[in-house]
Amino acid sequence: METTGRRGEFELIARYLAPLAAGAPGALGLLDDAALVTPAAGEDLVVTTDAMVEGVHFPAGEAADSVGRRLLAAGLSDLAAMGARAFAYTIALAIPSAWDEAMRERWIAGFAAGLDRAQQAYAVQLIGGDTVATPGPLWLSLTALGGIARGAALRRSTASPGDTVWVSGSIGDAALGLRAVRGELVMATAPDRRALVERFRHPQPRLELGRRLVGVAAAAADISDGLVADLGHICIASAVTATIETARIPLSPAAAAQIARDPGLWAAVVSGGDDYELVFTAPPGAAEAVRNAAALARTAVSEIGRISGPAGGEGGRRVRVMGPDGRELAVARQGYRHF
Amino acid sequence: METTGRRGEFELIARYLAPLAAGAPGALGLLDDAALVTPAAGEDLVVTTDAMVEGVHFPAGEAADSVGRRLLAAGLSDLAAMGARAFAYTIALAIPSAWDEAMRERWIAGFAAGLDRAQQAYAVQLIGGDTVATPGPLWLSLTALGGIARGAALRRSTASPGDTVWVSGSIGDAALGLRAVRGELVMATAPDRRALVERFRHPQPRLELGRRLVGVAAAAADISDGLVADLGHICIASAVTATIETARIPLSPAAAAQIARDPGLWAAVVSGGDDYELVFTAPPGAAEAVRNAAALARTAVSEIGRISGPAGGEGGRRVRVMGPDGRELAVARQGYRHF
Numbered sequence: 263m264e265t266t267g268r269r270g271e272f273e274l275i276a277r278y279l280a281p282l283a284a285g286a287p288g289a290l291g292l293l294d295d296a297a298l299v300t301p302a303a304g305e306d307l308v309v310t311t312d313a314m315v316e317g318v319h320f321p322a323g324e325a326a327d328s329v330g331r332r333l334l335a336a337g338l339s340d341l342a343a344m345g346a347r348a349f350a351y352t353i354a355l356a357i358p359s360a361w362d363e364a365m366r367e368r369w370i371a372g373f374a375a376g377l378d379r380a381q382q383a384y385a386v387q388l389i390g391g392d393t394v395a396t397p398g399p400l401w402l403s404l405t406a407l408g409g410i411a412r413g414a415a416l417r418r419s420t421a422s423p424g425d426t427v428w429v430s431g432s433i434g435d436a437a438l439g440l441r442a443v444r445g446e447l448v449m450a451t452a453p454d455r456r457a458l459v460e461r462f463r464h465p466q467p468r469l470e471l472g473r474r475l476v477g478v479a480a481a482a483a484d485i486s487d488g489l490v491a492d493l494g495h496i497c498i499a500s501a502v503t504a505t506i507e508t509a510r511i512p513l514s515p516a517a518a519a520q521i522a523r524d525p526g527l528w529a530a531v532v533s534g535g536d537d538y539e540l541v542f543t544a545p546p547g548a549a550e551a552v553r554n555a556a557a558l559a560r561t562a563v564s565e566i567g568r569i570s571g572p573a574g575g576e577g578g579r580r581v582r583v584m585g586p587d588g589r590e591l592a593v594a595r596q597g598y599r600h601f
Numbered sequence: 602m603e604t605t606g607r608r609g610e611f612e613l614i615a616r617y618l619a620p621l622a623a624g625a626p627g628a629l630g631l632l633d634d635a636a637l638v639t640p641a642a643g644e645d646l647v648v649t650t651d652a653m654v655e656g657v658h659f660p661a662g663e664a665a666d667s668v669g670r671r672l673l674a675a676g677l678s679d680l681a682a683m684g685a686r687a688f689a690y691t692i693a694l695a696i697p698s699a700w701d702e703a704m705r706e707r708w709i710a711g712f713a714a715g716l717d718r719a720q721q722a723y724a725v726q727l728i729g730g731d732t733v734a735t736p737g738p739l740w741l742s743l744t745a746l747g748g749i750a751r752g753a754a755l756r757r758s759t760a761s762p763g764d765t766v767w768v769s770g771s772i773g774d775a776a777l778g779l780r781a782v783r784g785e786l787v788m789a790t791a792p793d794r795r796a797l798v799e800r801f802r803h804p805q806p807r808l809e810l811g812r813r814l815v816g817v818a819a820a821a822a823d824i825s826d827g828l829v830a831d832l833g834h835i836c837i838a839s840a841v842t843a844t845i846e847t848a849r850i851p852l853s854p855a856a857a858a859q860i861a862r863d864p865g866l867w868a869a870v871v872s873g874g875d876d877y878e879l880v881f882t883a884p885p886g887a888a889e890a891v892r893n894a895a896a897l898a899r900t901a902v903s904e905i906g907r908i909s910g911p912a913g914g915e916g917g918r919r920v921r922v923m924g925p926d927g928r929e930l931a932v933a934r935q936g937y938r939h940f
Contacts, residue, residue, distance in 0.1 A: 288645070293838045294757050295682040295822055296649035296747075301640040306627070310635035311744060313693035313731040343634040354652040354693065354742035392652040398737015403693035405650060405744040408635075418633050483634055499632045 274367055275393055278374035279353075286350060286387035297389035299350060305409040310340035316400035321443055326369045328463040329402070330376025335465045336486060337406035338384055339538040342472035343484035345416040346408030350389045353377075354403040356396035384469060414476050416542070419499035421481035425543035425569040427504055428479075428552060430468050430561050432514040433489050435461035437534020438527065450523060454516035461514070465538035471563075474555035475542060482542035488533045490581045490593050493541050497569075497580035504543075505582040506567030508532070508591065532583055533593055543569055613706055614732055617713035618692075625689060625726035636728035638689060644748035649679035655739035660782055665708045667802040668741070669715025674804045675825065676745035677723055678877040681811035682823040684755040685747030689728045692716075693742040695735035723808060753815050755881070758838035760820035764882035766843055766906040767818075767891060769807050771853040772828055774800035776873020777866065789862060793855035800853070804877035810902075813894035814881060821881035827872045829920045829932050832880050836908075836919035843882075844921045845906030847871070847930065871922055872932055882908055 276292075283289035288298035301307055314333055316322050334351065341348045355373075357366060381387065386406070439462030441447035442455050449455035468484070475482060481500055483492045489511070493504050508528055513521065521527045544552050549565065556563040583591045615631075622628035627637035640646055653672055655661050673690065680687045694712075696705060720726065725745070778801030780786035781794050788794035807823075814821060820839055822831045828850070832843050847867055852860065860866045883891050888904065895902040922930040 290756065290758070293834070295679040296647045296685070296745075298683075298749075298754055299646040299648060300751065301644075301646055305640075307638040307640055307646060307746075308635045309638060309689075309691060309729060309744075309746065311691040311693050311730050311742075313695060313733045313742070315695055315733055315735045315737075317736060318733060340634040344637075346635070350648075352648060352650040352744055354650050356652060356654055356740055390648060391650050392742070394652045394654055394657060396654045396737060396740065397656060398654075398735060398740065401695055401735065401737065401740050403650075403652070403731070403742040405648075405691055406635075407646075407648065410637075412639065415637055417629065419629070495632070 274370045278370045279388065282374060282377055282381060282388035286389050289387065289389040292390060297352070299389065299407065302409050304412055306412050306415065308341055308344050308346040308408040308410055308415065309405065310337060311403060311405045312337050312340070313401070313403040326372030327376035330373040331380045331464055333402050333404050334377055334380040335467050335538060337404040338386065338467035338469060339465065339484040339486065341406055341408040342467045342469045343416065343482050343540060344410060345414065345472045345476035345482070346410040347473060348384055348386045348406060348408040348469055350387050350407045352389055352405045353391040355391065355393045356398070356401035357393065358400060359395040359397055384467065410476070416472065416476060416479055416482040418481055418483050418496045421496050421500035421502050421543040421569050422545070423502055423569055423571040424546050425480050426546070426549065426565050427493065427506055427541070427543050427567040427569060428563050428565050429485070429489065429512065429539055429541050430471055430563050431537070431539040432512045432517065433485070433537055433539060434517050434531030434534060435514050436465060436536035437530045438517055438520055439463070440536060441530065450519050454519055457514065457516040462536060465536065467538055468540045468561055471540060471556060471559040471561040474559045478548060478551045478555050479542040479544050482540055485537045485539045485541055486535050488535045489541060490532050490583060491535070494580045496541070496543065501572050502569050503572065503580055503582070504567055504569050505584060507584045509586055510564060510566040512562065512564040528585070528591065529593060613709045617709050618727065621713060621716055621720060621727035625728050628726065628728040631729060636691070638728065638746065641748050643751055645751050645754065647680055647683050647685040647747040647749055647754065648744065649676060650742060650744045651676050651679070652740070652742040665711030666715035669712040670719045670803055672741050672743050673716055673719040674806050674877060676743040677725065677806035677808060678804065678823040678825065680745055680747040681806045681808045682755065682821050682879060683749060684753065684811045684815035684821070685749040686812060687723055687725045687745060687747040687808055689726050689746045691728060691744045692730040694730065694732045695737070695740035696732065697739060698734040698736055723806065749815070755811065755815060755818055755821040757820055757822050757835045760835050760839035760841050760882040760908050761884070762841055762908055762910040763885050764819050764908040765885070765888065765904050766832065766845055766880070766882050766908060767902050767904050768824070768828065768851065768878055768880050769810055769900050769902050770876070770878040771851045771856065772824070772876055772878060773856050773870030773873060774853050775804065775875035776869045777856055777859055778802070779875065780869065789858050793858055796853065796855040801875055804875065806877055807879045807900060810879060810895060810898040810900040813898045817887060817890045817894050818881040818883050821879055824876045824878045824880055825874050827874045828880060829871050829922060830874070833919045835880070835882065840911050841908050842911065842919055842921070843906055843908050844923060846923045848925050849903060849905040851901065851903040867930065868932060
């Protein structure tokens with residue numbers, strides 16, 4: 263673990279971040295050049311790196327504790343999509359040099375508290391990182407490490423025509439919550455607002471569900487860019503087409519209430535990102551196995567559509583969204599793009 | 602691998618970065634949520650994360666190709682310090698949103714060319730990452746992955762009184778080269794300038810030497826923060842004190858010529874960073890084994906001092922630097938701090 267620049271930063275990080283590594287012997291107390299991880303026998307290592315910029319991926323002024331929880335949850339969500347167990351992570355952090363010492367301390371303390379909460383929830387440990395000063399906005403990157411039985415990882419490229427399409431939890435909450443945080447959407451009730459904003463701020467990576475879907479699902483991705491975009495990644499990687507029905511997309515009560523008032527919000531539900539749910543396909547006849555896996559993971563799942571062959575797309579669309587009246591919705595791909 | 606924002610960025614990255622992952626099957630073509638790595642049997646995984654900000658860690662306007670080479674070399678240098686073999690890395694990249702498309706393409710093409718060159722030299726592969734847009738300066742982070750026989754990693758915390766202190770290569774070149782780049786130092790000759798600037802821009806991680814020192818050296822670190830600072834990290838982690846002599850510190854001909862003109866530059870040599878050489882200790886009687894390891898790695902090594910007990914420090918200094926006249930130099934710790 264390294265830190266650049268002022269003495270104060272070194273001490274803040276030793277005070278607030280080093281304790282997050284205390285349970286990982288291979289972190290070497292964040293005192294060495296690199297960390298050591300002993301892989302479990304027969305496991306592949308699963309590695310993912312994500313980056314977030316203040317004002318781009320989360321609103322400026324977002325509480326440090328939420329930023330920490332959300333950064334770690336987003337990284338773990340990628341591991342969930344592969345069916346991996348998560349065990350460790352490293353962070354890179356650029357702190358605005360314009361912040362004074364009190365602000366730095368407050369922020370790092372809050373950020374560490376958020377990481378700690380997510381660590382406890384998902385049984386992972388900080389094992390290293392780097393902290394620097396920047397003349398720009400707050401910048402964060404996280405590399406998450408997990409393990410999975412060799413060859414068993416869920417992939418995006420393994421969907422087949424005839425598969426059913428499923429999602430976990432409820433869809434669209436985070437996109438509506440972000441609009442509420444930005445003041446772009448006025449909610450019907452304060453509890454609805456709280457519920458949706460909470461879903462944006464504190465996503466729950468579906469690690470347990472992902473593990474239970476190994477050997478059951480055919481292909482999987484997490485929903486970070488939006489349902490249509492992430493299902494589209496599966497379709498591109500698998501050279502197939504998907505058709506989903508809005509009527510079958512699971513909504514939370516709060517999202518359903520918003521959409522009842524403004525059906526135009528369907529576009530945000532299917533194309534907005536940040537839910538960190540799983541979207542996956544399963545072979546024909548696997549519905550009961552999927553429901554059993556979900557029950558064991560205590561996570562709701564919903565069947566929302568079907569995979570067809572590469573010729574199924576119309577106008578080049580990989581994912582067709584059928585609206586409540588049975589007609590196809592025109593969905594603009596918004597937000598993020600993966601590859 | 603993910604990318605945020607404009608369509609152009611997605612295509613640039615697919616074009617320039619995806620080929621860097623072509624040799625790593627576990628990168629899954631950068632098309633999945635995470636990458637898979639199969640650890641070698643009996644090996645620990647070695648993980649390190651570094652971050653760099655334009656204008657902080659390298660001068661604004663530095664060639665993209667050099668930035669890529671240097672970022673990867675810096676990450677691999679941490680693996681070298683542990684004695685690991687390197688095999689893969691992920692990157693997180695924040696590209697200024699103010700750059701127009703032509704500038705983005707030029708920069709990413711150059712950056713990828715620099716990574717590619719370092720990949721070829723050190724036999725590592727890109728396996729994943731994330732690219733985002735930022736309103737701030739260019740920001741980069743790299744997580745390097747390596748392997749080492751279980752329990753064999755070189756550590757900072759294992760130096761003992763009586764050990765000799767060694768460094769690889771020549772010391773201070775990068776610090777003088779950076780000063781030249783910044784226009785703070787006028788070199789005696791153009792070839793000297795070129796040689797020192799080259800050492801700043803294109804450091805060579807001592808991976809082969811690190812591997813050969815496993816079982817030979819007692820403790821090791823890489824020199825990224827400066828000789829005194831990094832040897833100081835060994836001393837802190839090992840609860841010992843080091844005494845080194847400037848007369849024994851290896852200088853390149855170009856650095857020696859500069860110092861002959863201005864002996865005050867010694868301070869930059871011992872406290873400036875970025876050389877990415879190794880500093881290590883060896884037990885008494887191990888000098889021949891060290892020299893054999895260095896010969897096999899075709900890397901010069903020099904014995905520059907000795908480790909003494911925890912009571913050896915004077916005025917709380919962990920590292921004493923004895924000048925050419927036999928008197929102790931006052932060395933301010935400059936630049937970066939690790940923990």
